[in-house]
Amino acid sequence: MIVLLDADIEKATAGAVAACFPSAGQLCVSIERLYVAEQIYDEFVAHFVARTRKLRLGAAYDFSVDVGSLTTPAQFETVTAHVADAVTKGATVLAGGRVRPDLGPLFHEPTILADVTPEMTVFAQETFGPVVSIYPYGDVGEAITMANATPYGLNTGVWSRNGARGRAVAARLRAGTVNVHEAFAAAWGSIDAPMGGMGDSGLGRRHGADGLLKYTEPQTVAQQRLQGFSPPRGVTHDRWSRILTRALWTLRRVGAH
Numbered sequence: 735m736i737v738l739l740d741a742d743i744e745k746a747t748a749g750a751v752a753a754c755f756p757s758a759g760q761l762c763v764s765i766e767r768l769y770v771a772e773q774i775y776d777e778f779v780a781h782f783v784a785r786t787r788k789l790r791l792g793a794a795y796d797f798s799v800d801v802g803s804l805t806t807p808a809q810f811e812t813v814t815a816h817v818a819d820a821v822t823k824g825a826t827v828l829a830g831g832r833v834r835p836d837l838g839p840l841f842h843e844p845t846i847l848a849d850v851t852p853e854m855t856v857f858a859q860e861t862f863g864p865v866v867s868i869y870p871y872g873d874v875g876e877a878i879t880m881a882n883a884t885p886y887g888l889n890t891g892v893w894s895r896n897g898a899r900g901r902a903v904a905a906r907l908r909a910g911t912v913n914v915h916e917a918f919a920a921a922w923g924s925i926d927a928p929m930g931g932m933g934d935s936g937l938g939r940r941h942g943a944d945g946l947l948k949y950t951e952p953q954t955v956a957q958q959r960l961q962g963f964s965p966p967r968g969v970t971h972d973r974w975s976r977i978l979t980r981a982l983w984t985l986r987r988v989g990a991h
Contacts, residue, residue, distance in 0.1 A: 735749075735750060735753055735765045735767070735768050735769070735890065735891040735892070735893070735917065736769045736874075736877045736878070736881060736890070736891070736892050736893070736903060736907075737750075737768070737769065737770040737771060737774070737778060737893045738771060738874065738892065738893060738894040738899065738900070738903065739771040739773055739774060740894055740895045740896060740899070741771075741774070741778075741893040741894050741895060742893075742895055743774065743777055743778055743781055744781065745893070745915070746778065746893040747778060747781040747782040747785055748785065749891065749893060749915070749916065749917055750765070750768060750782050750785075750866075750917075751782070751785050751786060751789070752917050752919075753765035753891055753917030753918065754766070754768075754844070754864065754866040755786070755789060755800070755801050755844045755864050756801075757802070758801055758802055758803060758804055758805075758842070758863060758864045759844075759861070759862065759863045759864040759865060759866075760804065760805060760809070760862055760863065761918070762888060762889075763888060763889035763911070763917075763918035763921075763922060764862075764918075765866060765889075765890075765891060765917060765918075766856075766860065766861055766865065766866055766867070767866070767867055767869070767880075767881070767884075768866055768867070768868040768869070769868075769869050769870075769871050769877045769880055769881060770868065770869070770870055770871070771870070771871060771877075772870040772871060772872055775870040779828065779846075779848070779868065782846065782868070783828050783829045783846060786829040786830065786844050786846055787829050787830075789801050789844050791834060791837055791841060791843065791844075792837060793837065793838050793841075801844055801864060803837075803838050803840045803841050804840040804841070804842060804863060805840070806840070807839075807840065809840075809862060809863065810833075810839075810840045810842065812861065812862065812863065813842050813861055813862075813863035813864070813865060814833060814842065815855070816855050816856045816859070816861045816863075816865060817831055817842075817845055817847070817856070817865060819854055819855045819856065820847050820850060820854045820855070820856045820867075823851065823853060823854050824849060824851065825847045825848065825849050825850050825851075825854060825856075825867075826847065826848045826849045827845065827846070827847060828846040828847070828848050828868070829843075829844065829845060829846040830842075830843030830844045830845035830846065830864070830865075831843060831845045831847075842863060842864055842865075843864070844864040845864060845865045845866070846866055846867075846868060847865065847866070847867045847868070848867070848868055848869075850867040850868075850869070858884060860886065874903060877903075878903065878906050878907060881907055881908075882907065882908045884933075885933050885934040886931070886933055886934050886935045887908045887909045887910060887931055887932030887933040887934075887935045888909060888910055888911070888930075888931040888932075888935035888936075889909055889910065889911045889912075889913070889918050889921065890904070890907050890909045890911075890912045890913070891912070891913045891914075891916060891917045891918070892904050892907075892912060892913070892914050892915075893914075893915060894914070894915075897914060897915070900914035900915065901914055908932055908933065909931075909932060909935075910928075910929060910930045910931045910932050910935065910939070911929050911930075924941070925941050925942065926941070926942045927941060927942050928940070928941055928942045928943075928944035928945060929941045929942075929945070963978070
């Protein structure tokens with residue numbers, strides 16, 4: 735998720751919470767890296783941390799809680815290992831960072847990490863949990879470069895007060911879906927638009943006409959008419975190739991495709 739300099743701080747921080755922590759971060763489209771313009775970084779972080787600390791953890795099946803449990807012991811171990819690795823190597827925990835056995839065996843607090851560096855596992859690998867790393871950037875080009883510096887490319891978000899500016903940045907991001915003024919629901923909910931990944935995030939699309947095609951098996955039936963590509967009797971391959979090349983060039987010149 736990229737937060738541009740002109741973003742509305744309140745809306746962007748609310749959007750960041752919605753981007754990172756629903757389903758305890760266990761969504762394929764959850765945001766795990768957050769890039770914020772350095773001029774508003776401190777203000778954004780203060781609001782984001784405050785909102786995150788207010789999230790209610792619990793195992794209820796109603797709306798009395800905001801964040802639930804991780805799904806499996808293996809995923810719990812991945813999340814705790816990524817956070818521990820980052821802290822050991824110098825990352826700063828701005829919010830969360832702890833397991834919560836008092837709530838259940840697989841609970842981990844929504845966690846915000848700063849000062850994350852490339853040697854940390856969380857920097858470039860998917861955590862798939864309630865963990866996000868946050869980075870300041872100097873200019874938009876730098877933010878785009880950092881956002882694209884990953885083998886993955888499933889989902890991103892851009893926040894700006896100016897929709898055209900947000901869309902211009904979105905067009906430069908290498909991801910299958912990009913949401914402007916949203917985390918993931920806008921693209922996910924646009925069921926007539928294709929959704930899928932780039933890079934290591936996969937091939938193919940779902941939703942819309944492109945999504946329907948993944949369930950089809952196209953077949954080509956071609957009937958050769960008149961002379962084929964093999965040379966007729968008495969004509970050498972060399973001469974035939976020149977004839978075909980000239981014929982195709984002529985057809986293109988007259989607009990016969």
